[in-house]
Amino acid sequence: MGRAPCCDKTKVKRGPWSPEEDSKLRDYIEKYGNGGNWISLPLKAGLRRCGKSCRLRWLNYLRPNIKHGDFSEEEDMIIFSLFAAIGSRWSIIAAHLPGRTDNDIKNYWNTKLRKKLLSSSSSSSSSHSSSAMASPYLNPNSQDVKRSLTPSVTIPSSSYNPYAENPNQDPTKYLISNINGFEADDKQIFPYSNLNYPQDLSLSDSNNNISGASGFLLNHNMCDHYNNHTSFSSDVNGKRSETMIKQEEMMMMMMIDHHIDQRTKGYNGDSTQGYYNYYNGHGDLKQMISGTGTNSNINMGGSGSSSSSISNLAENKSSSSLLQHKCLPYFYS
DNA sequence: AACGGTCTCAACCGCGGATGG
């Protein structure tokens, strides 16, 4: 016995919305809101539509400040990064892309980005590219990743090749799930659904410098990592699983690569040094973030003489405003 | 111009979770 339908489908209109219906729905919601009840809204608004259909139409199309089409390369980058980190949680990804809807991002992924990912992962050679599509963290086997990390990286090459071992499996899913390595317990590691992240983060800093986007992603990941460090440190049995370690490694690789990528574009954002160091086992993450460590290897780098910890960066007005105002509270909360 | 294949994206479907009685 199946689930009862949410409405009587014989009495509601289905299919594309007419301009008149859009107008009715928009007018009603702008005047009264949805009243906390989508099911009863269509009746009140004089629409012969299912409440769920109204909700969808509003959220995906009529809602103010919706952006459609023309995803920027930075948005691609963010989608790639978040998809690699959390998978197909479109609503969460959408929350990081102001004006974009989960449906839009899902469609965009399925029709465009997914293909680009597959094409980039299948072309193994390439010099380091600044293109989001060719970003080597999507293919940890790439020579670029190996070159950008130290020889201590010990990721079995075959296990990351979606074609070598699982030719019949959806290569995208396999690739991503192996980058993540945490299909089963990702909520423990990246509990995005429970985060208190501010939803209004902009993607640029106060100077409209895109390095803010870099810092945004980077530091959200770092926030996660930091806030859940105990989850990384051990499982319920007090052990660190290979999966957990791999997750950390992969996240670090992503961060490093993303920053290298940003720098090749001429952005002078946060240094990658701290991530290298952490990745290479020289730093303690909490020390690295708080700047309390004594080993210079644990600082967050910064180019030239301006190396600093994250907390120092927070004092620096030239650093990302996101870092200063949005992310740090989460480090210290 | 006609046709068939492919692509896009708005909309639908059904499930799981949250909430409240």
Added chain:
DNA sequence: CCCATCCGCGGTTGAGACCGT
């Protein structure tokens, strides 16, 4: 607790647009 209801989400569908022949 249990149950009913609703919300929100991700997967899927299909009509129309687009493109190549």
